[in-house]
Amino acid sequence: MKATKSGAILALCLLIVVAALVAAGCGSSDSSSSPSASASLNPVAERFAQILGHAPTGMAATIAQNNTFTVVDDANYPPQSYINKKGDLIGFDVDVAKRLSEILGVPAEIKNAPWASVLSGIPVGRFNVSIGSMTITNERLKNMAFTESYYFTQAQLIVKQGSPLLESVDAMKGKAIGVGTGTTYGSFLGKAGGIDLKESYPTDADTFPDLKNGRLDGVMTADLTAAQAISSGYPFVFSGKPYYYEPLAFSIQKGQADWLALLDYAVEKMREDGSLTAMAKKWYNGFDPTQFPTAGTPSYEEALAALK
Numbered sequence: 139m140k141a142t143k144s145g146a147i148l149a150l151c152l153l154i155v156v157a158a159l160v161a162a163g164c165g166s167s168d169s170s171s172s173p174s175a176s177a178s179l180n181p182v183a184e185r186f187a188q189i190l191g192h193a194p195t196g197m198a199a200t201i202a203q204n205n206t207f208t209v210v211d212d213a214n215y216p217p218q219s220y221i222n223k224k225g226d227l228i229g230f231d232v233d234v235a236k237r238l239s240e241i242l243g244v245p246a247e248i249k250n251a252p253w254a255s256v257l258s259g260i261p262v263g264r265f266n267v268s269i270g271s272m273t274i275t276n277e278r279l280k281n282m283a284f285t286e287s288y289y290f291t292q293a294q295l296i297v298k299q300g301s302p303l304l305e306s307v308d309a310m311k312g313k314a315i316g317v318g319t320g321t322t323y324g325s326f327l328g329k330a331g332g333i334d335l336k337e338s339y340p341t342d343a344d345t346f347p348d349l350k351n352g353r354l355d356g357v358m359t360a361d362l363t364a365a366q367a368i369s370s371g372y373p374f375v376f377s378g379k380p381y382y383y384e385p386l387a388f389s390i391q392k393g394q395a396d397w398l399a400l401l402d403y404a405v406e407k408m409r410e411d412g413s414l415t416a417m418a419k420k421w422y423n424g425f426d427p428t429q430f431p432t433a434g435t436p437s438y439e440e441a442l443a444a445l446k
Contacts, residue, residue, distance in 0.1 A: 165206055180205075182441060185243050189403050198396035201266060206245045209235040211267035213250040214341040217366050217421040220273045221250075230421035234288065235269045237413055241404040253341055257320050263391040271360075273322050274383040276439060283394065285401045286386040288408070289418060289428045291360035292380035292435060293323055298349055298373055304356050305331075305378030306446075313355040316345035322438050323335070323358040323386060328446050346372055362422060369423075383431040383439035 179187060183202035186194040194202050201207045211219045211231055219229035227250060238244040239246035249265065260268050261281040271291070274284045295304060295315075304310050316339055317323040324337040337346045342359040346367055349357045357364075361380060368374050388401050408414035409428070418428050436444065 140408060160345040182244055186396070186400060190276050190399055194396045194400075196396055197263070197394040198393065198400055201244060203264050206247055207242075207266040208249050209246050209248045210256050210259060210268050211235070211270045212250055212253045212256060212341060214253075214343050215271065215363065216343070217362075219250075227316070230417055231269050233273055233417045233421070234408070234414070237408055237417065238269070238401070241407050242400060252320065253320055260389050262389060266322050266390065266397070268389045271386045272389045273438060274286045274387050275322060275325075277325070278389070280292065281392060282389045283392045283398050284389050285398065286405055286414075287385035288405050288414060289365060289386050290383050291386060291427060292383045292431065293326065293358055293438070293441075294361040294364050294380050295356050295358050296349070297356045297372040297377045298352065298366045301355070301377050303375075303377045307381075309378075309412075310356065312379045314353070316354040316357045318345065318359070326381065326438070326442055326445070327358060327420075329442060343367070346374075362425075362427060380435050382438045383435045405419050 177260045179193060180202065182205050183194055183199070186198055186202050190198075193199070196263075211227070213219050213221050213227050213229075215231075216231070218231045219227060222228050227248060232248060235246055235248050251259065251265075253270075255263070256268050256270055256272075259265050262359045271289075272278070272284075274287065278284075295310070297304060304313060307327075307330045310327070310330075312334060313338055315327060316336045317327065319337055319338050319365050321337075323340065323342075324335065327333050328337075336345075336348075336354060342357070342363055345354060345357045345359070348354045348405050350372060356377060357374075358381075359367075361376075364374065364376065388405070389403065390397055408417075414428050415426050418426050
């Protein structure tokens, strides 16, 4: 009995010591939670956790698990995005998508889709992100979320060379003006009223043949898109000053806070390391539209509110 009792006491002491060591180990882990937490994450999720300060949730977690994300882009907007003679999708927005992939450390699948499909697909999560020069508007904010702006354009009217210049909204009254479907230009001119608005074109670029052939009196599009059309040989000229500037951003499904934070982080990194400016100058003939517009031109929302 005495020998058995001593053995039991010894065993109990050992258990207490082991328990104390285990408790000490747990306390050490809690005080430095990152290594133990990250040990259970895959490399992409670990990368996301380092950026976010916590394990990713929602769409960000799904992307980390799948190790890929989808970028949607309408390939009918040179030089932002278009198909070259080799059949490759290229352009400023395409390069931005690839740089995003590098920063996040996740392969990107870039999908070409019509603009209308982009506008309907992003709110329901059909695509992870649109990197397609989308303007932030109050209307779109109702069913999409946007990153910080990554560059800016201005709404510009163009007419065919030799045609009368239309230098104001009033001058456009009764004239046939073409715009791409689902654009801010259609919303702006539609509110102005009295304009023979032609907005059945899938994209801005689809208006150019009709403007060239005289079926339209003018086209409203982004200044950079207009400049690209002119440099490619279209006989167009700028008509009047820009009507408003547009802050352009990545757009995603609402309610995806972690994914939005990761995208904002990437945009900031592109600005900091100079890659955003370098990509812009590459595609816009040395011009840098990533800088905030000069004073004097109203924003889209300001211009829209000013219409009577």
